């Protein structure tokens with residue numbers, strides 16, 4: 216069953232109207248009038264989608280980013296790359312099903328591609344732990360990154376996770392260390408790294424594969440230090456403050472671009488990627504190719520210098536001695 | 542009536558100002574004379590409970606007298622997101638600064654530990670739960686950069702609930718920023734010792750806290766990535782006794798040593814001189 220978000224209802228209603236008129240036009244002769252009516256409705260639909268989707272608030276974006284029909288990592292891997300050759304395990308006793316990865320081709324170039332996989336069917340969701348990675352997932356990711364460095368393959372990571380898994384075994388196996396180590400390794404890995412937030416960028420669990428030369432976000436994806444629900448329950452002590460929390464956290468692609476945390480916003484098809492996978496895949500492929508071509512022209516030492524500089528400059532603060540001098 | 546009981550009964554009369562003379566141990570509930578507590582490294586003489594230390598007291602406990610030079614104390618949070626929950630972030634910062642501990646949740650500077658030059662970073666938990674925002678990330682990064690310039694060691698004493706929500710994504714990015722700086726420190730073959738005190742959780746634990754060449758922890762400290770309540774709600778199970786304590790992490794091979802506070806300075810000196818390759 217298709218899940219319809221509250222702010223999509225109007226859109227679906229008009230789409231139904233159009234569908235009815237189209238089937239009517241097949242039955243009756245007065246096609247001229249109906250075709251005219253359909254044309255009018257299609258125009259209205261387009262305006263409506265534009266209006267609604269360019270004005271989504273933080274919480275609405277979060278709902279789009281989490282939409283069960285939204286393309287997941289494997290949809291992009293299958294649609295954008297060829298010859299995907301999956302690589303398994305952290306080689307230390309861990310399987311790592313929440314992050315998938317392997318070598319593949321992007322426009323002729325061999326690259327390492329990896330990302331959180333939430334799972335589409337109930338069975339897959341359980342197997343993938345809903346995209347909530349455990350230490351072995353991060354260590355597997357790190358293994359694949361070192362592999363890519365060894366063979367000088369650029370890396371593409373796709374982020375889509377509610378967060379790192381909060382569990383007893385995850386803590387026992389060193390969830391913190393696994394995430395921290397990835398941040399350190401990625402900061403100076405000697406190959407180009409492109410990061411794309413395709414859906415939900417859930418805190419440290421997202422950042423653990425999110426340090427790169429270029430960080431992009433799909434138009435309706437979100438990226439945050441904490442979920443709106445978590446923030447609402449801690450700071451407001453009320454779960455129903457999610458709308459306020461989502462806006463306060465500034466978690467949309469537009470917010471992050473303004474804060475200089477990301478480099479590029481990748482457009483989605485009108486009405487969101489969940490309504491048109493094919494188009495979403497084409498748009499992301501184009502953005503990836505563009506960034507990759509640019510990064511491949513930069514010498515490695517220069518690249519590392521720029522990456523270090525990029526993260527060195529993250530953050531906004533003041534200096535009261537300077538202020539008092541001004 | 543013994544002498545101590547007499548003193549205690551007298552003390553109950555001034556219990557309205559307990560922080561001045563008497564303190565109750567959070568663990569064994571024993572009432573302790575604060576001078577005695579201070580003399581004992583702020584560790585309960587009865588049960589060894591490690592009381593939380595302020596950043597200043599921590600620095601004093603580790604460095605040689607008068608050897609500490611504070612840096613970057615003028616850096617302050619600017620509320621770039623204009624964050625407001627039940628209170629404005631701006632007001633929270635102002636109130637925390639007014640309480641007089643520090644200008645943000647960490648104090649950093651250079652000093653001597655034994656004969657070793659160190660860059661020491663000590664979290665101040667009283668400043669918004671030691672949470673990490675842009676200022677904390679910047680101060681730690683600058684401390685690491687100073688260490689590279691002066692060829693000295695870095696010591697971070699962690700005491701933090703994690704990233705500061707009021708700075709949104711910018712606080713998350715401090716994890717990457719500090720980890721990247723530590724990568725550089727490692728390339729210069731300079732040591733970094735991480736000390737985990739109660740609490741060390743969330744984004745602080747998932748970045749520099751767990752990246753030490755040596756990782757030491759104080760007894761009983763709560764250390765972990767996810768909060769205990771979140772884990773309980775997720776797995777719908779009660780957590781095992783002693784879960785996410787320093788001892789639990791040691792049992793699972795995640796830290797090098799659990800060190801009693803009164804032995805901490807000695808242990809650090811030993812490690813630093815071993816790393817320097819001489820005695």
Ligand SMILES: [Zn+2]
Pocket residue numbers: 566567568569570571585586587588589590
């Ligand atoms: Zn006690």
